[in-house]
Amino acid sequence: MSDRIRNAFAKARRRGRAARIFYMPGGFPDRAASDTLLDILADEGADILELGMPFSDPIADGPVIQAAGQRALAAGATLRSVLEQGRRLRERHPELGLVLFSYANPIYSYGPEALCRDAAAAGFDALLLTDVPHEEEAEFRRPAEAAGLDWIPLVSPATDPDRAALLTAGCTGFVYVITVRGITGERTGLPAGLGERLAALRRVTGLPLAAGFGIADRAAADAVAEHADGYIVGSAAVRAADAGPDALRAFLRGFR
Amino acid sequence: MSTHYGIYGGQYVPETLMPVLREIETAYREALADPGFVAEYESLLRDYVGRESPLCPARRLSAALGGADIYLKREDLNHTGAHKVNNVIGQILLAKRMGKTRVIAETGAGMHGVATATVAALMGMPCTVYQGAVDVRRQAPNADRMRALGAEIVAVESGSQTLKDAMNEAIREWVATAENTFYVIGTVAGPAPYPEMVRTFQSVIGRETRRQMLDRCGALPDTVVACVGGGSNAMGMFAAFLDDRDVRLVGVEAGGEGLETGRHAASINGGRPGILHGCRTRLLQTPDGQVLEAYSVSAGLDYPGVGPEHSFLADAGRVTYAVCNDRDAIRAFDALCRYEGIIPALESSHALAEAIRLAPAMPKGSRLVVCLSGRGDKDMGNVADWKARHPDYRFEPLEKGSRHV
Numbered sequence: 016m017s018d019r020i021r022n023a024f025a026k027a028r029r030r031g032r033a034a035r036i037f038y039m040p041g042g043f044p045d046r047a048a049s050d051t052l053l054d055i056l057a058d059e060g061a062d063i064l065e066l067g068m069p070f071s072d073p074i075a076d077g078p079v080i081q082a083a084g085q086r087a088l089a090a091g092a093t094l095r096s097v098l099e100q101g102r103r104l105r106e107r108h109p110e111l112g113l114v115l116f117s118y119a120n121p122i123y124s125y126g127p128e129a130l131c132r133d134a135a136a137a138g139f140d141a142l143l144l145t146d147v148p149h150e151e152e153a154e155f156r157r158p159a160e161a162a163g164l165d166w167i168p169l170v171s172p173a174t175d176p177d178r179a180a181l182l183t184a185g186c187t188g189f190v191y192v193i194t195v196r197g198i199t200g201e202r203t204g205l206p207a208g209l210g211e212r213l214a215a216l217r218r219v220t221g222l223p224l225a226a227g228f229g230i231a232d233r234a235a236a237d238a239v240a241e242h243a244d245g246y247i248v249g250s251a252a253v254r255a256a257d258a259g260p261d262a263l264r265a266f267l268r269g270f271r
Numbered sequence: 272m273s274t275h276y277g278i279y280g281g282q283y284v285p286e287t288l289m290p291v292l293r294e295i296e297t298a299y300r301e302a303l304a305d306p307g308f309v310a311e312y313e314s315l316l317r318d319y320v321g322r323e324s325p326l327c328p329a330r331r332l333s334a335a336l337g338g339a340d341i342y343l344k345r346e347d348l349n350h351t352g353a354h355k356v357n358n359v360i361g362q363i364l365l366a367k368r369m370g371k372t373r374v375i376a377e378t379g380a381g382m383h384g385v386a387t388a389t390v391a392a393l394m395g396m397p398c399t400v401y402q403g404a405v406d407v408r409r410q411a412p413n414a415d416r417m418r419a420l421g422a423e424i425v426a427v428e429s430g431s432q433t434l435k436d437a438m439n440e441a442i443r444e445w446v447a448t449a450e451n452t453f454y455v456i457g458t459v460a461g462p463a464p465y466p467e468m469v470r471t472f473q474s475v476i477g478r479e480t481r482r483q484m485l486d487r488c489g490a491l492p493d494t495v496v497a498c499v500g501g502g503s504n505a506m507g508m509f510a511a512f513l514d515d516r517d518v519r520l521v522g523v524e525a526g527g528e529g530l531e532t533g534r535h536a537a538s539i540n541g542g543r544p545g546i547l548h549g550c551r552t553r554l555l556q557t558p559d560g561q562v563l564e565a566y567s568v569s570a571g572l573d574y575p576g577v578g579p580e581h582s583f584l585a586d587a588g589r590v591t592y593a594v595c596n597d598r599d600a601i602r603a604f605d606a607l608c609r610y611e612g613i614i615p616a617l618e619s620s621h622a623l624a625e626a627i628r629l630a631p632a633m634p635k636g637s638r639l640v641v642c643l644s645g646r647g648d649k650d651m652g653n654v655a656d657w658k659a660r661h662p663d664y665r666f667e668p669l670e671k672g673s674r675h676v
């Protein structure tokens with residue numbers, strides 16, 4: 016179990032705010048520029064970073080993250096290079112919560128046992144796989160937990176409370192609460208009923224709840240923060256990063 | 272339900288789809304147990320599709336080759352021109368039963384898209400078909416047919432702009448709209464229960480073939496051959512024979528320009544286990560687990576994965592999977608046109624090429640069935656283009672006992 020993830024939520028709570036979680040694909044737009052962008056994320060207020068392993072067939076992602084992932088792959092991103100980025104990031108940011116975020120196949124291809132060992136050694140705190148539901152998780156979750164990584168469960172608006180209890184049972188870290196039925200991408204406003212959903216989830220799990228998908232600006236983040244322990248910003252951060260380091264810095268300052 | 276075939280299969284989808292898959296599975300089991308549903312499915316296959324489809328002896332072709340008697344299971348004579356419609360009718364009836372008000376589908380060659388657009392029109396349901404932008408161009412006649420049938424076509428511009436990207440986009444749409452939308456998957460791939468469901472709705476092919484062989488010859492076939500893209504015509508054919516240990520089953524993958532060139536679509540012969548589109552199966556991929564683009568002259572075989580049950584049957588050794596390259600498929604296409612007066616789909620031509628290779632080595636009087644999964648009208652332009660790019664190609668008449676392919 017990761018102290019850094021727990022501490023990130025605890026620190027945010029002490030300061031009376033939600034934990035700030037950002038997603039960024041590794042190796043985007045290329046290896047050198049990617050390290051700079053990740054440093055900016057850590058320096059400008061990310062409590063937790065979801066470092067994404069780009070995948071050729073990202074079925075859960077909208078156009079912004081799809082395009083960023085394809086660029087990273089074209090520039091040579093591999094699972095090994097993303098692990099190395101994680102290691103460098105960890106050396107410079109000892110307190111940052113660091114989640115390895117991937118589709119199943121790159122992890123399966125690397126070998127789940129070896130991957131979890133290498134990720135933990137590189138300084139990752141947790142593993143999140145978008146297309147591995149509870150029914151298929153054992154092969155990935157066991158080695159993750161054995162290596163000391165948190166297994167991050169995802170719950171969606173389609174998940175009923177009984178199932179949410181099942182998905183989160185025994186987990187450490189946090190729960191990724193998907194705000195909408197759909198894929199990643201910026202949206203305006205927040206879906207109705209998010210507050211009630213989060214309240215219902217609190218009855219089945221004591222883990223911190225972080226909400227993500229579609230959160231594009233400070234106003235949306237603040238609205239989420241009224242109910243959740245953390246918010247996750249993906250596409251909007253990637254779009255800002257695409258405009259360059261200064262644009263990303265300015266974007267992040269909007270959340271501080 | 273068993274969601275896995277050995278290490279293959281499963282449900283590798285975002286959490287949002289898990290309750291949807293459960294709902295589909297429950298409805299599917301109830302439907303199969305409901306005589307009313309089965310009767311409606313069967314009557315549509317008879318009255319609308321025109322089943323049963325003939326099992327047609329290929330007399331001139333068999334005589335020219337010597338050896339086995341070749342029989343063609345004529346799925347090309349189905350309404351819409353391929354086996355795809357068998358499955359679509361089953362799934363859209365299920366969608367209606369579940370109260371869904373809209374269907375979506377992915378398509379490569381366009382045959383599954385046309386079948387879905389057709390049955391959606393029949394049932395009065397709006398239909399959106401996702402097709403890779405490259406395929407929209409190379410299969411233009413089918414895109415026109417889908418539009419004529421009232422379907423909306425989304426030309427998918429992401430990735431390799433072919434079947435796998437069309438499926439990615441269809442899944443993205445499904446994640447967002449599954450409450451009212453049913454996703455009609457066109458082959459025995461995807462998350463459980465799709466591989467099993469599609470096999471069930473296609474298994475009419477093998478059931479009819481088995482009975483037709485027994486009626487005509489009083490014996491089962493010695494060998495059954497079918498092409499394998501995702502593997503639905505093959506699975507539908509093989510299902511009836513899996514327990515007949517003496518019947519040799521041969522699936523044929525698309526070898527494109529040759530396995531050694533890397534430009535092919537042979538996931539079983541040239542791939543290794545991986546996870547794509549909801550299931551674990553044999554997959555064309557890089558050492559780093561990125562999925563490769565497949566290639567074949569036949570758009571319907573141009574997919575980097577394969578149904579998980581085929582991967583299982585390959586490992587278990589029950590089905591042999593051969594590879595046929597573009598050139599041999601074109602030659603088999605020409606052969607069927609000239610010797611039997613039947614224009615086959617390029618997909619089906621892959622199975623024919625393997626039959627042409629196997630038949631001469633089989634004893635006289637033995638029986639070889641080929642699943643002629645579809646008709647080739649859609650491929651006239653592709654065949655002409657391929658021949659223009661390969662001016663050295665000539666169709667040589669088949670000679671008795673010769674191994675032309």
Ligand SMILES: Cc1ncc(COP(=O)(O)O)c(C=O)c1O
Nearest residue numbers: 382500501502503504571618645
């Ligand atoms: C005529 C025909 N045969 C075969 C296939 C390949 O699909 P499957 O392997 O699922 O039968 C297609 C796909 O488009 C097709 O149109």
